[in-house]
Amino acid sequence: DQQVKQNSPSLSVQEGRISILNCDYTNSMFDYFLWYKKYPAEGPTFLISISSIKDKNEDGRFTVFLNKSAKHLSLHIVPSQPGDSAVYFCAASAEVGANNLFFGTGTRLTVIP
Amino acid sequence: ETGVTQTPRHLVMGMTNKKSLKCEQHLGHNAMYWYKQSAKKPLELMFVYNFKEQTENNSVPSRFSPECPNSSHLFLHLHTLQPEDSALYLCATGQSSSYNSPLHFGNGTRLTVT
Numbered sequence: 001d002q003q004v005k006q007n008s009p010s011l012s013v014q015e016g017r018i019s020i021l022n023c024d025y026t027n028s029m030f031d032y033f034l035w036y037k038k039y040p041a042e043g044p045t046f047l048i049s050i051s052s053i054k055d056k057n058e059d060g061r062f063t064v065f066l067n068k069s070a071k072h073l074s075l076h077i078v079p080s081q082p083g084d085s086a087v088y089f090c091a092a093s094a095e096v097g098a099n100n101l102f103f104g105t106g107t108r109l110t111v112i113p
Numbered sequence: 114e115t116g117v118t119q120t121p122r123h124l125v126m127g128m129t130n131k132k133s134l135k136c137e138q139h140l141g142h143n144a145m146y147w148y149k150q151s152a153k154k155p156l157e158l159m160f161v162y163n164f165k166e167q168t169e170n171n172s173v174p175s176r177f178s179p180e181c182p183n184s185s186h187l188f189l190h191l192h193t194l195q196p197e198d199s200a201l202y203l204c205a206t207g208q209s210s211s212y213n214s215p216l217h218f219g220n221g222t223r224l225t226v227t
Contacts, residue, residue, distance in 0.1 A: 002155060009153075034215055043117070043203055043218030044156075089156070101216065103156040 023090030136204030
């Protein structure tokens, strides 16, 4: 059973608008959450993370929101740019180190110029 | 030089072949991982090495055999694979002693088993 779920396999957004990617998790022990971005023919690259002691973390155009009671997190990209077109993976961890890093299935974001 | 390098980028092999995937890191990390990415599935953790010692085998069939000869290199030896083993195999590194340390991935090896 998947502990991290990304229910939207794809998302299309106009350039300049906000992109919102969603992620849900089932394990209440998860306390560290990450977003990775993956271009075709490349490995995933780390984008942004958030610890469960926070409900928001911002880095430039990227903001991650965490709602622990709903077991939900989201990644906001604003303004969206064509170069943001990629697959975005949500991941979660419950223990020290990354041995137990659980990934979602990914959401393909397409930013339309 | 990129932090995590995987070779080959693409591999086609028959079910009776023996091949190896290679991963090399230049980040000084103490943990190395093999992940499998199949279509429409989440990344699946296969093996973990901490300080060159295997600490996790995620119920992976014995036709996959990892090897970590030193802290910079990780191999995945393949033999008598099945067509359903066709996938993208990703190597990753991290600092296991550092909580909240993100993984760094290589570009993967796209494996096709015929």
